[in-house]
Amino acid sequence: MIWPFKKKHVPMPKQTIPEPLSAARLFKKTLSEQMPNGRAQIVIALWHTPIHLSVFRRALTEEGNHEEFRIEHMLPVLEDQLQRATGDIAPRRLGWLHIAGMLYYLCYPGADVAPAVQDELADIFVMLADSMYVIPNIVEHNVIWSEHEKDPFRDGLFTTKDYAINFLTPPYLRSHPKLKAYAQANGVYISS
Numbered sequence: 387m388i389w390p391f392k393k394k395h396v397p398m399p400k401q402t403i404p405e406p407l408s409a410a411r412l413f414k415k416t417l418s419e420q421m422p423n424g425r426a427q428i429v430i431a432l433w434h435t436p437i438h439l440s441v442f443r444r445a446l447t448e449e450g451n452h453e454e455f456r457i458e459h460m461l462p463v464l465e466d467q468l469q470r471a472t473g474d475i476a477p478r479r480l481g482w483l484h485i486a487g488m489l490y491y492l493c494y495p496g497a498d499v500a501p502a503v504q505d506e507l508a509d510i511f512v513m514l515a516d517s518m519y520v521i522p523n524i525v526e527h528n529v530i531w532s533e534h535e536k537d538p539f540r541d542g543l544f545t546t547k548d549y550a551i552n553f554l555t556p557p558y559l560r561s562h563p564k565l566k567a568y569a570q571a572n573g574v575y576i577s578s
Contacts, residue, residue: 406492406499410506413489417513425517426524430531431486432514432554433538438483439490457491479530493556507556508564515550515568552577 404412417425435457442463443455464487468480493499493507522545525536538544544553551565551574559565560576569576 406503407506409488410492410503410510413485413492414506414509414513417510422517422520423524425514426520427482427528427530428486428489429514429517429521429550429554430524430535430539431482432489433544434535435483435486435490438487457487457494461487461491475530482530493559499558504559504562505564508559508562511550511555511559512564512568514554515547515572515574518545518547518550521545547572548574 417428439455439457439460442460446453446455461484464480464484468477468484471477471480489510492503499507521539522542524531525539525545528536543549547569551560551569555565560578566576568574
């Protein structure tokens with residue numbers, strides 16, 4: 387996996403999707419070592435992941451390919467783009483999108499998520515929720531994301547712990563004891 391906030395990039399082998407529990411543990415360990423700004427970058431990228439996936443699907447359909455295009459197909463494409471990216475901004479932006487894509491792969495549509503993986507994901511989403519307060523500063527000063535990509539975060543609606551728990555977190559994880567405890571401790575109502 388490529389983590390854009392480290393000085394040296396160590397890419398995974400092309401088209402390799404790690405076993406879910408190992409990947410979730412790696413995410414959790416890496417996020418626990420990061421500052422809130424890095425976690426907030428993942429929130430922004432994760433918000434945009436379904437949009438990017440839709441764009442990839444549309445492009446393939448326009449080319450005549452009608453096979454189902456899923457997140458695990460997009461990850462190698464992002465990784466390839468990341469390997470070829472130059473400059474300071476493009477590699478970081480693609481890196482955040484790749485990380486968010488891996489998280490999306492681990493926990494979103496169609497995922498059959500084992501209880502041990504759910505435990506790790508619950509910790510990950512708690513860390514992401516705890517970093518929401520940084521997003522307004524990122525939106526104001528960050529050059530990685532386009533103005534269009536930052537627009538959803540400008541009014542403050544998508545920068546709250548409530549948003550992180552009730553909309554960013556997959557529905558099946560919202561009932562996890564760790565997320566329930568976090569929500570209760572932070573005055574967040576969890577919708578069902």
